[in-house]
Amino acid sequence: xxxxxxxxxxxxxxxxxxxxxxxxxxxxxxxxxxxxxxxxxxxxxxxxxxxxxxxxxxxxxxxxxxxxxxxxxxxxxxxxxxxxxxxxxxxxxxxxxxxxxxxxxxxxxxxxxxxxxxxxxxxxxxxxxx
Numbered sequence: 001x002x003x004x005x006x007x008x009x010x011x012x013x014x015x016x017x018x019x020x021x022x023x024x025x026x027x028x029x030x031x032x033x034x035x036x037x038x039x040x041x042x043x044x045x046x047x048x049x050x051x052x053x054x055x056x057x058x059x060x061x062x063x064x065x066x067x068x069x070x071x072x073x074x075x076x077x078x079x080x081x082x083x084x085x086x087x088x089x090x091x092x093x094x095x096x097x098x099x100x101x102x103x104x105x106x107x108x109x110x111x112x113x114x115x116x117x118x119x120x121x122x123x124x125x126x127x128x129x130x
Contacts, residue, residue, distance in 0.1 A: 027057060
């Protein structure tokens with residue numbers, strides 16, 4: 001991932017509790033509310049309209065990413081994603097960190113856990129944890 005996107009990946013897995021979790025859920029809720037309060041010809045129906053609404057939100061910076069940018073990023077990753085191995089028991093863990101560029105990843109049950117729960121080699125078929 002670092003070689004492809006020039007970013008160090010990490011992940012924190014959280015199950016959403018409800019629609020309004022976090023900033024994104026709150027903004028979507030407010031946008032839907034505003035849209036429903038508008039006349040039919042002024043409702044938020046496309047991404048550019050949603051982005052314009054979001055830009056008015058104080059203390060939050062939004063970035064509009066066009067379909068063309070998404071597609072140009074997706075194309076180089078398609079074969080990599082197609083050949084990727086899944087990590088068994090993903091929902092058992094909260095934190096995922098790459099160890100090095102050799103496709104090794106370590107998992108932790110909680111982010112602050114000093115002890116690694118499981119190490120996976122993403123290039124090899126994984127065994128089930130349960």
